[in-house]
Amino acid sequence: MFAKEGAGVTLGRREFLGIAAGAALAPLTRSAMAQQFVQFPDGFVWGTSTSSYQIEGAADADGRGPSVWDTFSRTPGKVLDGGTGDVAADHYNRYLEDVALMADAGLKAYRFSIAWPRIQPTGTGPANARGLDFYDRLTDALLRRGIEPWPCLYHWDLPQALQDRGGWGNRDIASWFADYAQIVAGRIGDRAKHWVMLNEPSVVAIFGHGVGGHAPDLRGRTNYCAAIHHQNLAQGRALAALRSAGGKDWQLGTVLSVQPVKPAPGPDSNRHAAAQWDAVWNRACLDPLFKGEYPDSLIADFKPLVKPGDMETIRQPIDFLGLNYYSRMHQVADPGGLFGTNFGPSPDGTKHTDMGWPIEPDGLYEQLIEFRDRYGNPPVYVTENGASYGDWVGPSGKAEDGARIFFIRDHLLACHRAIRDGADLRGYFVWTLLDNFEWGYGYTQHFGLVQVDRETMRRRPKASYYWYGDVAKANAVPL
Known part of the structure; x- marks a missing residue:
């Protein structure tokens, strides 16, 4: 049974799944709504997020240059099933169909990423007009259907030509990124008002440059630190450049992966490991942005990289913070780890997604409250939250994925609780619209609605697509 927070009506599994399929939402009376749903604040934003390399395909179309993920995925043995993003979900050619799916679900915002190699195939220099044309068409298509475009300037697909010049290890990339940001904003900034600088710089630094497994597959503490610092610097310069460009109604922000870190069961050394990993994953991006400093335990590592004026450049005001949350991280001491720490087991009894990630919706509440208490309660949007689950086609012809519905529902209830307790949470973007290229897992994992x-x-909408659409239309979540 699923009980209403506090008291009141309970819904059995059968009744809940009936609502999940959209069968009972419209006829509910106001009193029934009050009993069976929690209502979100007026103006709460409901959306979905994607990324360019994971869905666009058209890898060689219209002047696009190669990215680091083209290089990585085409290298034998790097991707689990040998998949690449060459075709992905063919969104480049089917974007109108995908926009229609969002509109039919009642979603009002779409966070998508711009492929830097489409705009500047060599990473610098004049813009590729045909690449900009695609995002121009996409922006117009979204607005025609009442969907706000939320472009993200970088979601991991760095031009390979820039990697050949050192990539995020080269300090000059901060200026290259600011130039690129101005090119994109100059083209669609008359219509796109919400701008995301980076997506998950800590993931780029850790898995792309520290421990390997993501493009460009570098390793080492020094590479990690350079990638973090230069992304922080690039973010600050891009924010300053767009702010000075004069988009008076622009909302400027960035997206961070922030996950509460806990010590795994075991010796006391796991507590130190958790604190250190929290610094590496979370604070190395949050503290420079909001406080103009690196965590104490990492200052010595970053000192050779920081030049006069860097921290002032990084500490830019933002209009919103995007939070990507999936689960807590449970850490154990490991002398062989990048910073003396490694991933450990989840608490006994924890359930996991098909990806093997812990299901911990209370960790989302915990993180939102921490933003309230530690970072001045900035306006926050959950810009990614979702889960990989299998699905099957039922007798109705609809793809059934009930586990995803329960996952999203529980995390939305955590969001509602955080809002009730004073967190300035303004929207939720589910990850993701379409089953896509899931990085090193290729096409073996499925996060899509x-x-x-x-x-x-x-395209075949799943049960979760209809359920989430009903939530967005009602601005309410069933209990």
Whole structure:
């Protein structure tokens, strides 16, 4: 049974799944709504997020240059199933169909990323007009259907030409990124009002440069620190550049992966490991942005990289912070780890997604409250939250994925609780619209609200698509 927070009506599994399929939402009376749903504040933003390399495909179309993920995924043995983003979900050619899916679900915002190699195939220099044309068309298509575009300037697909010049290890990349940001904003900034600088710089630094496993597959503490600092610097310069460009109604922000870190069961050394990993994953991005400093335990590592004026440049005011949350991180001491720490087991009894990630919606509440108490309660949007689960086609022809519905529902209830307790949370973007290229896992994991047939590219909405659409239309979540 699923009980209403505090008291009141309970819903059995059968009744809840009936609502989840959209069968009972419209006829509910106001009193029934009050009993069976929690209502979100007026103006709460409901959306979905994607990334360019994971869905666009068209890897060689219209002047696009290669990215580090093209190089990585085409290298044998790097991706679990040998998949690449060459076709992905073919969004480049099917974007109108995908925009229609969002509109039909009642979603009002779409966070998508711009492929830097489409705009500047060599990473610097004049813009590729045909690359900009695609995002121009996408922006117009979204607005025609009442969906606000939320462009993200960087979601991991760095031009390979820049990697050949050192990539995020080269301090000059901060200026290259600011130039690129101005090119994109100059083209669609008359219509796009919400701008995201980076997506998850800590993940880029840790898995792309520290421990390996993501493009460009570098390793080492020095590489990690350079990638973090230069992304922080690039973010600050891009924020300053766009703010000075004069988009008076622009909302400027960035997106960080922030996950509460806990010591795994075991010796006291796990407590130190958790504190250190919290600094590496979370604070190395949050503290420079909000406080103009690196965590104490990392100052010596970053000292060779920081030049006069850097921290002032990084500490830019933002209009919103995007939070990508999936689960807590449970850490153990490991002398062989990047910073003397490594991933440990979840607490006994914890359930996991098909990806093997812990399901801990209370960790989302914990993180939102921490933003309230530690960082001045900035306006926050959950810009990614979702889960990988399998699905199957039922007798109705609809793809069934009830586990995803329960996952999203529980995390939305955590969001509602945080709002009630004073967190300035203003919206939620589910990850993700379409089953896509899931980085090193290729096409073996499925996060989408919509199934994509790998042979035909046919879109088949899942039960979670209809459920989430009903939530967005009602601005309320069933209990």
